[in-house]
Amino acid sequence: MNRPEGKVLVAQGGGPTHVINQSVVGVALAARNFPNVTAVYGALHGVSGIINEDFIDLSRETVHNLNQVAATPSSGLLSTRDKPDREYCEKMFEVMRAHDIRYFFYVGGNDSSDTVRIVSEHAKAANYDMRAIHIPKTIDNDLEENDHCPGFGSAAKFVSQAFAGAGLDNRALGGIYIGVVMGRHAGFLTAAAALAKTYADDGPHLIYLPERAFDQASFLADVKRVYEQHGFCMIAVSEGISDADGTPMISKLMGEVEKDAHGNIQLSGTGALGDLLTKTIKDELNIKRVRADTFGYLQRSFLGAASDTDQHEAREVGEKAVQFAMIEGATEGSVAIRRTAINYAVDYELVPISNVAGKTRHMPAEYINADGNGVTQAFIDYCRPLIGSSPLQSYRFRAPAVPKILG
C-alpha cells in the first residue's frame, strides 16, 4: 500500500478540554510504531503555530512525560482562536510541504474540521501526497456523526458534581440556586446537570436549553411551583438560552437594563446572565435567597475532574486517527465515536470530513421533556456512562424523627 515516508504533525485548536492532551499523546505514541514516520511534530498555538513554523519535536518526548501531559487538562500544545480562511490554509499547506509533513492530525471542533478539509484540498490540488485527519474534541458535544465527543464526558462530570454539591448546599439553607453552564447552541452540557440527582426531590428541578425557546413567564411560573413545593429550587441554565425569536436572553436582559437608562455598562463578564436571572426572580417572585453561580472556565479545565471513560476515548481517537491514515490508507476524514452498546461500549469510524465540517449537532428531541424545562430518562441513560466510573452518589441521614415534648 501507499504509505509515504515523512513527518507527522499534530496540533490542537479552539477551547481546551480536560482530555485534549490525551488525543495528541495518542497520535504521538501510535505514530512511533510506523517506520515511515521520520518525526512527530507538534505545532504550538494551533494553526497559528503552523503558519509561524512554531513546532516542537515530540519524537524526543519520553513515554512517561507524554502520559503525564496526557493526564493534564487544557491544551499542552497551547491553542488559538484563529479561524483560517482559504489564504491562511494555503499558507499552512506551504509550511507543511517545506517540512515534509505527510500526515496532519488536527484535534478540534467543527471549525477545526473545516480547516482540515481545506488544507487537504490544497494538498490534492498540488498533487502533494498528504493525509489530513480531523480528531474530534468539544465540551459542547455538538459534532455531527459522533455519539458523543471527547471532552464532553469530563465537562459533564464537572457539571454534575457541581450540581450535586450545590444541591446539598441549597437544601441545607433553602432558596433558589441557578447554575449557568457553557453551551451557546447545544444544550448537552447543561442537560448533564440532571446526573446530579440521587433522591427524587434532588435538583436540578428545572433545566433550560438553547434548543427550546426561553419564555420568561413560563420560567417564573416553573420556579414558583418548585419553590412552593420544596422550599428550594435548583435550576440549570445554558448560557445560550434564547427567546422565541432566537434572541439570546443575555442580550435581551441587558437590553432591558439599557432601556432603563443604564447606559453603556459592559455587562459582558461571565456572571451577567446568572445575576440578571437572579434579579428577575427576586423582583417578580419576591423570594429572598436567590443565588447564581456561573461555572465558567472551571467546567472545562478543573484539575482532577476528568472522566476516566473520556480520558480513554480521547486517547483512542488519537490512536485511531493514526491507524486510519497509516494502515487503512485514508487520505482525509474525521474520526467519529460510535456507541456499540448502550451501557457501554464504543468503536471508531473514519467518516467523510464534509459530514462534520462546519456543522452543529443539537440535543435530539427525545432527550428533552415535553415542557421544555427538563430532560428525559433517555438522556440520562445516554449520558451516564460518559462521566466515567467515579461515583456521584450523595447520602442522607435516615434516622427517624423524635416525638416532640413541648409541641
Add this chain to the structure above:
Amino acid sequence: MNRPEGKVLVAQGGGPTHVINQSVVGVALAARNFPNVTAVYGALHGVSGIINEDFIDLSRETVHNLNQVAATPSSGLLSTRDKPDREYCEKMFEVMRAHDIRYFFYVGGNDSSDTVRIVSEHAKAANYDMRAIHIPKTIDNDLEENDHCPGFGSAAKFVSQAFAGAGLDNRALGGIYIGVVMGRHAGFLTAAAALAKTYADDGPHLIYLPERAFDQASFLADVKRVYEQHGFCMIAVSEGISDADGTPMISKLMGEVEKDAHGNIQLSGTGALGDLLTKTIKDELNIKRVRADTFGYLQRSFLGAASDTDQHEAREVGEKAVQFAMIEGATEGSVAIRRTAINYAVDYELVPISNVAGKTRHMPAEYINADGNGVTQAFIDYCRPLIGSSPLQSYRFRAPAVPKILG
C-alpha cells in the same frame, strides 16, 4: 467522676462545608461508646431545629450509613442562618432540658461558638448539669486558637485545583483571568490559590486579600507588568477586598456605576465583583481577553473534592469533643486544632469558649508578601498539608523546538 446520664444533641450551623458531616458522625459514633448516653439526637436546621424540637434519633443510624453521609458534602442535618440572641438561647435551653439533653455539641463558626457559650451560661444559672462543646468548622479558616479549621482544607483544595486548571486554560489562549474567591474578612482561602503553581511562570501571579487595602492604581500596574512579561496573567481576588478606608470594593465599584446614572440595578449577584474588575482592566489597560470566574458555592460543596486530611480531622474534632465531655469531664469549651509537626501532625485541645466566640482570625503578616499582592513561602508551607494527599501537579511537554525552514 461526674458523668450525667442523658441524651447527646448535635447540630450544625452556618455555611456548609465539604466535611461538616464528618464532625456530626464523629460525635454520633464516639457517643455510642458511653453507657450513660441514652440516645444521640440530631437537630434539623441548626438552632432553629432546637427551638422547634425538630430532632432525629441518630442512635438508629447504621455505622455504614453514618460513614456514607460523612463522606457527603454540605450539612446532612441541614443548616440555618438564625443568629440566636439571649432569648433564643433561653428557649433552646428549655427544649434541651425537656428532652433530657445533657451533652450539646454544636458544629459551626464563631457565631455558633457564641451560641454554645450563652446556652451553657443558662444551664449553669439553672443549675442544670449539661456539657456544651463547640466543634469548629469554617471554610474561611478564621477561628482563633486553631492552626486551621475543618472545612478549610477541602475548600483550599478546590480553589487550588480551579486555579491550576484555569491557569493551563489561560496559558493556552492568553489574556487575563480573575478568580473571585470566598472570604469576606480573612484571606486564607484566596491565598490557597498559590498552591496551584507548578512551574515558576504559573499563576496565580497576583493575589489580593482583605487583609491589605486594595488600591486600584497599584492593581492595574501589577496586571500590566505581569501581562507584558508573560502574555497572560492569573489573578486571585478575595470577595472581601476593601480600600484603605475599609470600604468593600464591591460597594465602591457599584457606587461608581450608580454615579454614572445606572440607577437602582441590583448587582448583588455573585458575578458582580469579577465582572467589574474585568471592565476596569479592559477600560484602563486596553487588553481584549479578560475573563472572570466567581467560584461561588462550588468551593464549599463540589461533590468529590474533599481533602482526605480535612475529612479525617473533621471526624476527629467530633470524636474529641465527646471525649473531652465524657472522659475529661469538661462542661464547656471549644475544640481547637494544634499543629504538632509542620509537615505534618496535629493534636486537639479544649480551649475556653470565650477565646473563640465572636472573634475573627486574619492572615498573619508573615504569610503576606511585602507588596501586598501575593503570599510567602511560609504560607505555602503552612497550607500545603491541609489539602491532603491528592496530587495537584500539572505537566508540560518538554520537546525541543524544531528549526524553522521558511522563516
